[in-house]
């Protein structure tokens with residue numbers, strides 16, 4: 156409540172000089188209404204009576220200033236419409252924010268509005284530049300966030316006014332070391348590490364149906380357990396069985412390859428069916444869910460329901476997990492390009508285009524080390540200060 160009062164009383168200061176805050180908010184449709192700024196100055200210029208009233212307001216404002224809790228500088232970024240509040244706390248090893256404050260900041264009506272809050276902290280491991288923590292908009296803490304880490308890299312470079320044409324950051328996350336790199340064209344390429352495929356490690360209570368390099372994997376496994384409770388597209392007459400592939404990119408993903416009609420049905424009913432997959436007993440730590448349609452050679456169209464955030468416009472870890480699942484399931488080929496001696500030609504990478512509602516991501520599942528590389532945009536929307 157203290158936060159809400161603070162937010163109502165204190166005009167947010169737009170520290171991004173390039174753009175007025177209110178126009179940025181209006182443009183992005185953030186749902187944050189423009190509040191009248193302190194109009195005390197106007198009132199003190201009126202009649203003696205209103206001058207007194209104005210003076211009283213000034214005092215009230217001063218009182219609320221002294222009782223107000225800390226003001227938190229932030230910047231809001233988006234990666235394909237997956238939006239985050241970025242906070243720089245690299246001067247300390249632990250964050251001052253709590254899951255509850257993250258929920259309030261992410262609120263699209265009473266807060267700044269975002270899918271999550273990302274905090275940059277001092278590193279606690281050698282050979283790393285910083286530690287990242289992230290809270291989903293429901294206050295839960297995921298292990299990783301693909302779009303978020305691109306936003307983090309841009310935020311760090313812009314905060315530090317880093318003019319270097321390329322910049323790599325070695326970021327400590329709950330999913331291990333992740334390395335985003337700013338490219339000269341403004342995009343960010345992230346080495347997301349290798350996927351985790353063993354069902355127990357995803358974690359998913361699903362039987363292994365196949366193996367990949369000696370590791371058991373749950374590929375296109377029927378969600379038998381509780382199938383009756385899951386919704387079914389009407390066209391299937393209730394006989395539909397959901398086939399899922401479980402992949403972790405540090406965080407769990409449940410990937411479903413569906414036809415056009417089912418994709419459209421899932422899109423129309425996502426708010427109802429998303430939570431049923433997210434909380435399905437086969438995923439003991441809940442799951443992100445991707446409904447995927449193959450829409451061309453090495454092109455996938457993905458609808459996302461995120462654990463802890465609901466429907467989002469994009470999910471970077473989801474796009475990576477989807478490409479891994481598609482190659483494991485043989486939905487798209489994984490070409491074993493071996494360098495041909497003598498030609499000198501570099502083998503074409505196993506790259507896919509993943510179309511999310513907010514736009515496309517380039518994803519490569521690299522043969523050399525099984526790492527997944529994700530390339531896409533990240534952009535500052537506005538910056539300001541908010542009382543917490």
Ligand SMILES: N[C@@H](CCC[C@H](N)C(=O)O)C(=O)O
Nearest residue numbers: 297300301302406470471472
């Ligand atoms: N949008 C993110 C994923 C954020 C975390 C996710 N909601 C979870 O709980 O695992 C991305 O771009 O990867």
